[in-house]
Amino acid sequence: MKFIKLHSRGGNYLVVADNVAWLRTAENGQTQIGIVGGQPLLVAGSIEEIAEIILTGVSGSAEEAPQHAQAA
Secondary structure, three states: OEEEEEEEOOEEEEEEHHHEEEEEEOOOOEEEEEEOOOOOEEEEOOHHHHHHHHHHHHHHHOEEOOOOOOOO
16 A cells, blocks of 8 residues: 655645545645545645646555564
8 A cells, every 4th residue: 555645734644545535626726636535735835746746656656654564
């Protein structure tokens, strides 16, 4: 599972890259991000900037969730 960090004017988000469904331009240089099974997030940046962050995250250079040891 790949997490991407997105900045917002009200705080930051860590989003699972594969759960992003759509992007929409919002006002004041912000973008809405549709999340599968959830409410849209409003983040700072243009659609192009956010798309680049997401695509970079999907391609493998984003932070990965820690792997927990499984009991045998």
